Amino acid sequence: MCCNHSSEKETADHNIVPADLRSIRGMSFFDPHVHMTSRTTDDYQAMADAGIVALIEPAFWLGQPRTGLDSFRDYYSSLIGWERFRSSQFGIKHYCTIGLNSREANNERLAEQVMEILPLFINKEGVVGVGEIGFDDQTPAEDRYYRLQLELAKEAELPVQIHTPHRDKKKGTQRSMDIAIEHGLDPYRVIVDHNNEETVKEVLDRGFWAAFTIYPFTKMGNERMVEIVRQYGTERIMVNSAADWGISDPLAVPKTAALMKERGLSDEDIRMVTYRNAITAFAQSGQIDEADFETVKQIDQSGRFEGNSILRGGQQPRIDKSSIIIS
Amino acid sequence: MKNLSSLIESIVYRNLDPGARDWLTAKAASVREETGGTQLALAFTAMPRKTGKKDPGITEAEQQEAERDCKGLYIKDWTLDRLARVWLLMQADPADKNAYLKKIENLFSAAEMNELVALYSALPVLAYPEEWRGRCAEGIRSNIGIVLDAIIHRNPYPAEWLEEPAWNQLVMKAFFTDKDIRQISGLEKRANKALSAILSDYARERQAAGRSVKPELREIEKLGGGGQ
Structure with a gap:
C-alpha cells in the first residue's frame, strides 16, 4: 500500500498531462498580445496545434533594461524580421505593435532618441498599432512619452494598445483613457489592456476596447474571465495571453475558449472574444488581411522542406517528443 | 538599365489603379530630386499598401527583355510590391555617391522581411x-x-x-x-x-x-x- 501510494505520487509529480483541448478542435484563435521573442519553438508548435492562426507581439520591456538606442532599433527590427519569420515557420501570421514601453520611458535620455526612430518603424508592413504604451509607475516621464506616442499614432492613423499599470491600476487606467481622449483619439481605436473586474465597466462604457490578459497568479484567471463575459457580453472584449519571459501560458487563449465551452458559452461568443474582436480592433490599421492566415500556412509548408536554420536540411519538420532519439 | 527601368515601370503601372499610379508618380519624382533619403524611405515602406502583392503577370517576352538588359535578372516570380520597390530604388539619383550609398544603407538597417527581399533583389540594378x-x-x-x-x-x-x-x-x-x-x-x-x-x-x-x-x-x- 505504502509503496503503491508513493508510486502514484511519483506519477502525479512527473507525468504532467497536457490540457485536453479536444473540445475546441477546429476553432481558430487570434492572440492579440504575446511576446514570442521570449518563447521557444515548442511554444510555437503548441500554439499552432491548439488553433492559433495569428498573433500580435507588442513591443515591450525585455526584462533587462536597454542602455543604448541600437538595442531598441534591433529589437524593433526583430519584431518585423526574425520573429515574424520564426512564426511563419509554424504557420502563424505574426503582427506587432511598436512603441516605447512605459518602464523605459523613465530613461529620458534614451527615450528622446527612441522617439526619433519610432516613425521609421510604425508604418512598416504588419505593424498594427502603437503599443504597448501607457503607465507603469505613473511618473511625469511616462506621462510625457505616452502623450507623444498618442500623437504619433494619431498621425499614422494607427490603433493604440495601452498597457495599464499593475500598481494603482484603477486610477492608472482611468488616467490613460482621460489622456487618450484629451489628445483627440477615438476610443474605438484604442485597446486598453490587462483589465480586471474593477476596470472593465468604465472602459466599455467610455467606448474603448477591453482586453483581458489571462496570466497565472498576477493578472486574470480564466474562470474569472468566463464570468466577465457572462456579465458584460462580448462586445469590444478580447482575451490574450501576454505570455513573456515570466511564468505565463502561450495557450491561454485556446484554454480559455475550452473553459468557456465547458461552462456553456456559445461558440459564437467564444469566437468573438478569442478571435473576431481582436481582428476588428487592430484591422483598423489596414494591415490585417485574414486571407494571409492561410497564405502563411502555405509558405510554411514549402519553407519547411526547403529548409532553414530552425528546420534544417533533411530534418523532419516535427520533432517526435515521445522519443529519446534525436536524429 | 534605363530600358530595364522603363520595362519595369510599364509592368508596374499597368497593374495599378489610377490612385496608386498618381501616388507612385509623385513619390518617384520626389525620390529623383531629393539628396537625403526621407522620401525614398517613406515610399519604399508604404509600397505594398498602395500596390498590393499580386502577381503582376510578367510575360515570357518581358522576362527575356529584362534579362537582356541586366544579365541573369529574373523578375518573373516577383510580386507587384517587390517589383515596384526595386523600380523605386532605380529612381534614386546616384550622382552624389555618399548620399546614394547612405540612403540605401538606411533602408537595409530598418528593413522588415519583405523589404529585405526587395533590397537584396535589387542588388544587380543598384549603382x-x-x-x-x-x-x-x-x-x-x-x-x-x-x-x-x-x-x-x-x-x-x-x-x-x-x-x-x-x-x-x-x-x-x-x-x-x-x-x-x-x-x-x-x-x-x-x-x-x-x-x-x-x-x-x-x-x-x-x-x-x-x-x-x-x-x-x-x-x-x-x-x-x-x-x-
Whole structure:
C-alpha cells in the first residue's frame, strides 16, 4: 500500500498531462498580445496545434533594461524580421505593435532618441498599432512619452494598445483613457489592456476596447474571465495571453475558449472574444488581411522542406517528443 | 538599365489603379530630386499598401527583355510590391555617391522581411555594384528563408561581384539550408578549388552522420577540380 501510494505520487509529480483541448478542435484563435521573442519553438508548435492562426507581439520591456538606442532599433527590427519569420515557420501570421514601453520611458535620455526612430518603424508592413504604451509607475516621464506616442499614432492613423499599470491600476487606467481622449483619439481605436473586474465597466462604457490578459497568479484567471463575459457580453472584449519571459501560458487563449465551452458559452461568443474582436480592433490599421492566415500556412509548408536554420536540411519538420532519439 | 527601368515601370503601372499610379508618380519624382533619403524611405515602406502583392503577370517576352538588359535578372516570380520597390530604388539619383550609398544603407538597417527581399533583389540594378559586396555577404548570413532565397535563387549579383570566400559561403549556405542549388546563378563560372574542398569535407561529414548527399554537390565539386 505504502509503496503503491508513493508510486502514484511519483506519477502525479512527473507525468504532467497536457490540457485536453479536444473540445475546441477546429476553432481558430487570434492572440492579440504575446511576446514570442521570449518563447521557444515548442511554444510555437503548441500554439499552432491548439488553433492559433495569428498573433500580435507588442513591443515591450525585455526584462533587462536597454542602455543604448541600437538595442531598441534591433529589437524593433526583430519584431518585423526574425520573429515574424520564426512564426511563419509554424504557420502563424505574426503582427506587432511598436512603441516605447512605459518602464523605459523613465530613461529620458534614451527615450528622446527612441522617439526619433519610432516613425521609421510604425508604418512598416504588419505593424498594427502603437503599443504597448501607457503607465507603469505613473511618473511625469511616462506621462510625457505616452502623450507623444498618442500623437504619433494619431498621425499614422494607427490603433493604440495601452498597457495599464499593475500598481494603482484603477486610477492608472482611468488616467490613460482621460489622456487618450484629451489628445483627440477615438476610443474605438484604442485597446486598453490587462483589465480586471474593477476596470472593465468604465472602459466599455467610455467606448474603448477591453482586453483581458489571462496570466497565472498576477493578472486574470480564466474562470474569472468566463464570468466577465457572462456579465458584460462580448462586445469590444478580447482575451490574450501576454505570455513573456515570466511564468505565463502561450495557450491561454485556446484554454480559455475550452473553459468557456465547458461552462456553456456559445461558440459564437467564444469566437468573438478569442478571435473576431481582436481582428476588428487592430484591422483598423489596414494591415490585417485574414486571407494571409492561410497564405502563411502555405509558405510554411514549402519553407519547411526547403529548409532553414530552425528546420534544417533533411530534418523532419516535427520533432517526435515521445522519443529519446534525436536524429 | 534605363530600358530595364522603363520595362519595369510599364509592368508596374499597368497593374495599378489610377490612385496608386498618381501616388507612385509623385513619390518617384520626389525620390529623383531629393539628396537625403526621407522620401525614398517613406515610399519604399508604404509600397505594398498602395500596390498590393499580386502577381503582376510578367510575360515570357518581358522576362527575356529584362534579362537582356541586366544579365541573369529574373523578375518573373516577383510580386507587384517587390517589383515596384526595386523600380523605386532605380529612381534614386546616384550622382552624389555618399548620399546614394547612405540612403540605401538606411533602408537595409530598418528593413522588415519583405523589404529585405526587395533590397537584396535589387542588388544587380543598384549603382556602385562593388559597394554592395559587404551587404550581400551579410545577407547570406541571414536565416530568414525568403531573404536568403532572394539572394541565392536566380540573383546574378553574387556570382558577378562577390569575392571568393563570400561566394563559397553562399554555395555552402544553400546546401546547408536545402535551397534549390540549380537556381544559383553562375555556379559553373564561379567553381573553384577551395569550394570543392569545402564541399568534399561537407559530404564526408554528412555521410558520417548517416545523412544523404545531394547529387548537385558532386557536380560542383568536380567543376572546381575536386571529387573522387
